[in-house]
Amino acid sequence: MKNFKKAGGRIAFFLPLAFIILFFECVPLVSMIVKSFLEDSGSGFTLNNFIQIFQKPAYLVAIKNTLWITILSTVVGLIIDFFLAMALSRDTGKKKSLYLSLLNLTSNFSGVPLSIAFITLLGTAGVFVLISKQIGFTPLASYNLYSLKGMFIIYVYFQIPMGTLLLLPTFDKVRKEWKEAARLMNARSVRFWLQIGIPVMMPGILGTFNMLFANALATYATPYLLVNNSISLLPVKIVDMFVGDVKQRPGLGSALSIVMLLIVMIEIGLTNLCKRHFERGTKR
Amino acid sequence: MAYIEFKNINKSFGSNHVLKGIDLNVEKGELLTLLGPSGCGKSTLLRCLAGLEEVQEGSIYLDGKDITHTDARLRQIGMVFQQYSLFPNMTVAQNLAFGLKIKKMAKEEMKKEVSAALKMVGLEEKANAYPGQLSGGQQQRVALARAIVTKPKVLLLDEPLSAIDAKLRKNLQIEIRKIQKELNITTIFVTHDQDEAMVMSDRICLLNEGRIEQLGTPVSIYTEPKTKFAAGFIGHYNVMKPEEFDKLIGEKCNRTHAVAIRPETIAISKEKKNLENCYEFKGKVVESLPRGNVLRYTIDVNGIEISADTLFRSFSIFEDQSEVWLSLEKRNCLDVEETAV
Known part of the structure; x- marks a missing residue:
């Protein structure tokens, strides 16, 4: 009776979480999978949505552009x-907490406000662009923020604080004794990091890679605001299929979402394979 | 000229002056132990020799060369750390080959060297195991093999057995000493365990608060401590002021130095023995503590508590609060200085 009560208590504790997972993750996922195999009218099974994605250049370009960036x-x-994380891991005290606060702050600075900030700095009439035109600094004077390559800088910008915060704890895995032992065996710092430090940190690095990959892949607000449909990207295309001004195509939108999901799954699968390779022997 | 020479080594961490003018010589092929309590500077001195800590004042010579400011990479020193020093992403064989690869040794020769080193520590069958698959003792043996496989000029052992259980620790002490003798490699061993120092060393350098308290063979340090600290640290001596000693033996001796008496030199009996050249006095047993094969008594003599050791034999145990006679040879009452000169 006591055990039954205990188990009941545990189930009750996890019930709200289970409901959230069921209604906000499982149901939408199943619905998306089902819709991706339905005609846009909602009736009849079809593979047409997927065939279109892999036949029409517009969608293939969107996938290619999204993967590139x-x-x-x-x-x-x-x-x-x-x-950055390496430099921070060597620091202690006030300076480190100041940098960490700054990273925390900037990691939350994304989406529309970040895009507007970049428009102010690097847009057609951006501060740096205008100054560069004045002083004749061509690379920045002709900077085109409203292109795939131009947007790249914003993508990298929002990856930095999050990635640094995620990587920082993995540096604690690298023990001082290993560095010293390698040094006494006449190993230079580069050799140490390439042969010992980075391989040991690799599971953490790959985990961070997963997070950053998913973060960039699903970025919607920045490309929507800067390039909208002039440059084809998967997240913008997907949203267009559901809330487009001309015609809504939920079936195709769902199929594109499935493709995006598959990209993430393949990426996670590959990183997991790599992780397993690097975790050899480190677990008892 | 000695093989290793420390000359007036000074080292501070902030306001903490850790090494205070250390002068020390180590001969080729010798195993010298740096012994002392935590924070006495023994590991710092070792790390200064390895080049892992910068010396602020003084010089270090190795094989006649001034290496005070030589990069640690180029000192040709092998080191075994307290624990966790093996590269976890490499197998045992790869760990050992790491230093040999940097030396650009030929593959075949490298294989031979690696298996010879593993044979020496008795872990040939673990060549393809990862450090995480080994026990603490095995890991330290691999660390030792890795430190010697490159044939360094000096081997440094920084409390390598401190994280290992007592029984295995004793076996490894013997094993390390055997390997050191076999290779005739100059070795500096750091420990805070006096028994370990006694078992392993050719000489012991006893450190206290950044200074050398006493330097000598294990026997000389054990039997002839020069200072109160040495007497207290190395042999659990009973150390007392001259007036306390007078009170203990019940007569005036006019000694000027503190007196140190080893517990095992005090004999306990039920009756007075009237021995020559001995002090004999009466006391009351306060408590007795078994310490392996030795029984340590705490005995109250005229208000002074002293320790006396006897072999742990059931027929000769004295009850608590029982009155006993203690006899002590006069030559076993050693004069010791307050501090090292």
């Missing part, structure tokens, strides 16, 4: 994050 901003962001 997602992978590149994730990799570049991760490299910058690594060195």
